[in-house]
Amino acid sequence: KESYDTLKQEHIDDYYEIFGRVDLDLGQEIPQKDTQDLLKAYNQGKATEAERRYLEVLLFQYGRFLTIESSRDNGGDEDRTTLPSNLQGIWAGANNSPWHSDYHMNVNLQMNYWPTYSTNMAECAEPLIDYVDSLREPGRVTAKVYAGIESTEENPENGFMAHTQNTPFGWTSPGWAFTWGWSPAAVPWILQNCWDYYDFTGDVDYLKENIYPMMKEEATLYSQMLVEDEDGKLISSPAYSPETGPITNGNTYEQSLIWQLFTDTITAGELVGEDEAVLKKWQDILDNLKYPIEIGKDGQIKEWYIEEKFNQDADGNKLGEGFTHRHMSHLLGLFPGDLVSVENQELMDAAIVSLNNRQDHSTGWGMGQRINTWARTGDGNRSYALITDLFNGGIYNNLWDSHAPFQIDGNFGMTSGVAEMLLQSNVGYINMLPSLPDVWSEGQVEGLVARGNFEVDMAWSNGSLDSAALKSNNGGEAVVQCDNAAYATVTTDNGEYVSFDVLSNDRISFETTKGKTYYLSSLPKTQTISAPNGLAAERLTDDTVELSWNPVEEENATYTIYRQADNGSLQLIKEGVTETHFTDTSAYDFLGAMKYQVKAVTGEMESKLCDQVEVNDLRNMAGMIDDRDSRLIYSSGWSTYGEPTVQ
Numbered sequence: 001k002e003s004y005d006t007l008k009q010e011h012i013d014d015y016y017e018i019f020g021r022v023d024l025d026l027g028q029e030i031p032q033k034d035t036q037d038l039l040k041a042y043n044q045g046k047a048t049e050a051e052r053r054y055l056e057v058l059l060f061q062y063g064r065f066l067t068i069e070s071s072r073d074n075g076g077d078e079d080r081t082t083l084p085s086n087l088q089g090i091w092a093g094a095n096n097s098p099w100h101s102d103y104h105m106n107v108n109l110q111m112n113y114w115p116t117y118s119t120n121m122a123e124c125a126e127p128l129i130d131y132v133d134s135l136r137e138p139g140r141v142t143a144k145v146y147a148g149i150e151s152t153e154e155n156p157e158n159g160f161m162a163h164t165q166n167t168p169f170g171w172t173s174p175g176w177a178f179t180w181g182w183s184p185a186a187v188p189w190i191l192q193n194c195w196d197y198y199d200f201t202g203d204v205d206y207l208k209e210n211i212y213p214m215m216k217e218e219a220t221l222y223s224q225m226l227v228e229d230e231d232g233k234l235i236s237s238p239a240y241s242p243e244t245g246p247i248t249n250g251n252t253y254e255q256s257l258i259w260q261l262f263t264d265t266i267t268a269g270e271l272v273g274e275d276e277a278v279l280k281k282w283q284d285i286l287d288n289l290k291y292p293i294e295i296g297k298d299g300q301i302k303e304w305y306i307e308e309k310f311n312q313d314a315d316g317n318k319l320g321e322g323f324t325h326r327h328m329s330h331l332l333g334l335f336p337g338d339l340v341s342v343e344n345q346e347l348m349d350a351a352i353v354s355l356n357n358r359q360d361h362s363t364g365w366g367m368g369q370r371i372n373t374w375a376r377t378g379d380g381n382r383s384y385a386l387i388t389d390l391f392n393g394g395i396y397n398n399l400w401d402s403h404a405p406f407q408i409d410g411n412f413g414m415t416s417g418v419a420e421m422l423l424q425s426n427v428g429y430i431n432m433l434p435s436l437p438d439v440w441s442e443g444q445v446e447g448l449v450a451r452g453n454f455e456v457d458m459a460w461s462n463g464s465l466d467s468a469a470l471k472s473n474n475g476g477e478a479v480v481q482c483d484n485a486a487y488a489t490v491t492t493d494n495g496e497y498v499s500f501d502v503l504s505n506d507r508i509s510f511e512t513t514k515g516k517t518y519y520l521s522s523l524p525k526t527q528t529i530s531a532p533n534g535l536a537a538e539r540l541t542d543d544t545v546e547l548s549w550n551p552v553e554e555e556n557a558t559y560t561i562y563r564q565a566d567n568g569s570l571q572l573i574k575e576g577v578t579e580t581h582f583t584d585t586s587a588y589d590f591l592g593a594m595k596y597q598v599k600a601v602t603g604e605m606e607s608k609l610c611d612q613v614e615v616n617d618l619r620n621m622a623g624m625i626d627d628r629d630s631r632l633i634y635s636s637g638w639s640t641y642g643e644p645t646v647q
Contacts, residue, residue: 026440060418087108091408099165114336120455122197133214139162140161160172184236184254188257188261208272226289229249233288239254243326245304262285295347298585349574352379352572363394364395364409367386370383371417371420375417376420378434382572421434433464452474467523473514489522493519532598536548538616561584562598584596597610
């Protein structure tokens with residue numbers, strides 16, 4: 001028998017071997033308040049900035065702690081099976097825990113594992129991968145019952161199906177109620193978490209043995225289950241966007257996940273040496289798949305293909321819950337998927353419209369998902385506002401996430417969201433500080449992981465990267481994006497200079513050797529320009545507000561528009577505006593009183609936001625003339641009158 005002290009030290013050593021890999025410093029200081037009082041002070045605006053940073057870092061690291069404690073590999077003991085973290089992690093209070101502490105795969109189980117790879121805990125995902133694999137056998141029965149696709153002795157892996165609700169006991173049918181339980185695309189979604197194990201670690205052997213068989217069987221299922229729509233394109237039917245709206249022939253949720261499934265499975269098949277005929281069949285399906293994203297009349301990503309204006313069909317019928325619904329299933333192509341990114345501005349603009357339509361306040365996990373999704377847009381201030389919202393309505397005094405009641409997924413969503421704000425790597429390059437909020441203008445982080453198995457350290461000040469280090473665990477090409485990357489100096493850990501290719505002002509690439517660390521330094525700071533002035537905002541209809549402002553002196557400047565509704569957070573409405581006027585066509589009056597701000601951008605420089613202005617309502621001015629109305633154009637020698645004065 002071992003002593004208590006020995007067992008305790010063994011536990012600490014085992015735990016810290018994972019936990020100690022990541023360190024985040026945002027200028028926090030350990031406060032003299034207990035957690036409950038600190039949370040109260042934070043939400044009341046009475047905490048110091050150092051105390052606020054402490055609570056934010058604490059919740060980030062708390063998510064990593066909860067992962068380590070609730071989802072561990074078997075330690076090499078093949079007779080020991082461990083389960084993934086469920087809706088309550090492992091902290092179920094009794095036999096009557098909410099939803100019986102099962103596994104929900106229409107966002108919750110996926111969110112539990114979002115921070116696992118990016119925050120350097122890849123081995124903690126192995127119980128999840130084993131669990132998904134265990135669903136294959138009972139899932140084949142479900143595929144036969146609900147899709148008529150049967151696995152036989154001659155064809156034993158012909159496809160498996162699971163839905164929203166599932167358990168370790170083989171429950172893969174739609175769940176307690178078909179109306180919300182039907183979700184066969186839950187499997188393609190959870191397979192993204194499994195595929196990410198390879199994407200981050202580069203372990204081809206593990207991919208071939210543990211992950212690819214699941215991906216191949218699911219692609220086999222959908223190869224048989226997809227049907228043609230009226231245009232001859234392949235869709236999934238019936239399709240249901242989780243927990244809202246109608247059942248339709250295809251929808252954005254399912255099509256996005258099917259697109260990602262075939263995209264990732266083809267890549268995986270090439271890596272493991274799959275038969276070329278199989279890969280060609282899958283590529284043909286992908287090429288003929290109905291494109292997942294359609295943009296509606298309000299500039300939004302449609303949630304259903306029958307949607308025209310936001311949340312309405314062609315006849316004006318309401319489709320789903322609309323503005324405040326907790327799920328954002330039609331935006332999975334933005335996060336955690338790769339379909340929508342900053343590389344496609346049209347789709348990104350539509351995604352931002354849809355994000356604004358969904359609004360910020362939600363359940364704890366709903367806000368956790370929004371933190372990540374806004375981070376992918378590059379709007380770090382919006383992600384940060386959601387972190388503060390999470391503290392003020394989605395977190396209990398012990399820092400557990402509140403659905404309500406307690407669900408652990410929101411904790412993991414926050415941890416993943418912070419990592420996404422600091423580092424992204426989903427579209428072929430390592431993007432450093434892609435969504436840094438203004439309040440985190442100085443800091444440093446060590447140990448985050450980018451796809452390709454690069455461990456990344458960064459230090460920054462005044463909102464700009466000062467230096468970075470990349471440890472290349474697998475070797476291969478590193479493509480790095482940060483402000484003014486083309487002017488950086490790159491050296492190895494022994495001081496040798498590294499040549500690199502300049503892909504753009506902010507992006508470079510260079511070859512790496514396995515096990516070596518590469519340092520970026522001498523990064524010039526981005527300069528700023530003066531802010532626009534003379535901003536005017538006038539409401540002409542119930543849905544639109546006209547904006548105008550004075551141009552800045554710099555040539556070829558573009559403008560970025562921000563809006564605040566009532567006491568909500570500041571929202572990015574439009575980027576890249578080339579004129580000094582803009583019509584906000586989504587300024588619905590029922591959102592409340594609105595205020596606007598504009599900033600200028602030219603080259604690598606950008607201004608601060610201009611002073612905020614309120615909207616001047618001109619809807620009831622028909623037949624009236626005001627000499628200061630911006631719609632009047634004066635000519636000849638006349639000019640606008642000033643305010644009357646008393647002599």
